[in-house]
Amino acid sequence: MSHHNGFGPDLAEVFGPAQSDGGPELIQLLTPEGERVEHPDFAFDGTDQDVRDLYRDMVLVRRLDVEATALQRHGELGIWAQLLGQEAAQIGAGRALRPQDFVFPTYREHGVAWCRGVDPLNLLGLFRGVDQGGWNPNDNNFGLYTIVIGAQTLHATGYAMGMQRDGDVGTGDPDRDGAVLAHFGDGASSQGDVNEAFIFAASYNAPVVFFCQNNQWAISEPIERQSRIPLYQRALGFGFPGLRVDGNDVLATQAVTKAALNRAREGQGPTFVEAYTYRMGAHTTTDDPTRYRLSDDVEKWKLRDPIARVEVYLKRNGLADDDFVAGIKAEADELGARLREGCKALQDPSPLGIFDHVYSEITDELVAQRDGYADYLASFEGSHA
Template sequence: MSDLATGEQGLLQLLDPAGVRTSTPENQPYRDRVAHLTADHLRAMYRDMVLTRCFDDEATALQRQGELALFAQARGQEAAQVGSAHALAPQDYVFPSYREHGVLHVRGVDPIDRLRLYRGEDHGGWDPREHNAHLYTLVLGSQVLHATGYAMGVQRDGLVGTGDPTRDTAVVAYFGDGTTSQGDVHEAMVFAAVNDAPTVFFLQNNQWAISEPTTRQAKVPLANRGLGYGIPSVRVDGNDVLACYAVTLEALERAHSGGGPTLIEAFTYRMGAHTTSDDPTRYRSREEEDYWRRRDPLDRLEAHLKATGAWDQTWWDGVEADAEALAARIRTETRELGAPPASAMFQHVYATPHATVADDAAWLAEYQEETAR
């Protein structure tokens, strides 16, 4: 087994694996940040986690059936994604990697639009401006730089530190432990730190960069790297939706007020494969997978809801019905996505017309016309 027990030490936690609220002097400020959450709030988070996993399972099955070219699973990371996304203000902007399905679900991005890229039907799939959520990012680390640059623009537009909760804007960059080895992340943190950019670096440490464990990438907790840039940093139990919500809320408040960036390391586990082209049984043990299966973030919140009397059977029946409807829609509408015209590949390559792209498009059009004769 990889160094799991050591990795879990020192994590901020508000809800233990059995679904029991924790109480320590260290987590008191964060307990205060979730004190306003009602049973309805917690049920909404749980519903979002269930639907995120449903999306994940259906997309994986579709890929196995040849309906998607590839898919990156998020199973096991629902608490980190849904908890952090629930803390966002409407005007905050998100830069995801390629597996932030829960974040995009909370931001209202249509599930079919989220699959267009994986089907090869579209370069992106949705209008980022509609949801304040950028497109999936396949080039590791680039979204972290993009987020920092966007945050510096927000800052220069006077949308930070105004005291108006409907105007002050933060930018969240989601990335994984493997991405921290990219130079782009270092550069982004340098720029964010020295400019006090309103950036939240949300690192989901799922412990495996494809087949390479985090222990082969760093000898100290990844959150410690933020301190070297002068960025406040925190390690949180990434399977605890309440703790993830609380630390993100704190980081967003800092960014909104002009206090600069924060690095959050959400220590979680990738229960599935890196992508559907990966076979984790070649590098992970059954013992390790069983250990983390017992720490399933959905089971944890479910146990808490039941223990506190917040579990309502009528509500749960509705959640199950919603999941079944979502699954059916994904299966039907994904298969109905038509192949785009070949000329679509030349659209949106650059923000302005580009001579090389125009020449390539013209060549293709001429070739298609000749071969059609």
């Protein structure tokens, strides 16, 4: 080993290079060519129908994403955070959950929201600017989108510690024991909040799964500048296990996430799951990825498309035919039409409505502010300025 800087061996020699294919540690159950493969520690325990259902989920969620992007381009949304290429990571994780589990998302978990039964129109309302997130987190055990990078990991850890204290972990009752799933991206792993969440989760053995979608780019910053080692290996420094799964393999993602959640529910503490994937689109619709990444990389990742590999597998094994695929496409078209019509029908909020959602009971100070703002708005009535 070479000692290149006087402080020890070259890290690339110790841990291996950050390979574009995820490296030998990548947990995979379905190859990009649509072939099932075995793994010594993880197995997909679903039925053929479950695989068909996962395919449907991914196709519909991709249509949701494509439709929302088009709506933003037409001026109907202020911004949109795309998930294109990350469908398997989100659907696999979302379908590993039990009803009593709780999810803390970022602002890109449209697929997980879909799995939890959140109406996609509620997602569009946030990005249209007509509400602050139009769903009640308690209805679906799915938290509101978090725009502050990484903050939700602390919320998730605190919630998980609360589940411990409520006696909802490690009882052996599968209908009671719960866990928390905390989503974040590779860029967020550099945030202090995320690292603090790791420390608390490890110290208190909290039942939380940290699910990192490593899509290779923190806006315009490549993963190579964020970490000298694979992200999943960071977990060992905090005292809990880390795993790297093929984030474009919905079968492997579900199997690994299910195992991590089971571990948490049993009281064995946190796990870090790194879903190794790629952001095919822009960071958000305000971003231009052609300015900082090569088109060759995008073309390589297109060959690992998470939906295409499942479709090939289903057809090759006689589990789906052209009529099945056409039926899902027709369902996606219906979803697209509902989103287009529903988005434009979303009602703009009253400017004074924001004062109603600060406290459960409005204060005298806020009443004065609201009345003053109402007078200000009234001053424009009848004005042609």
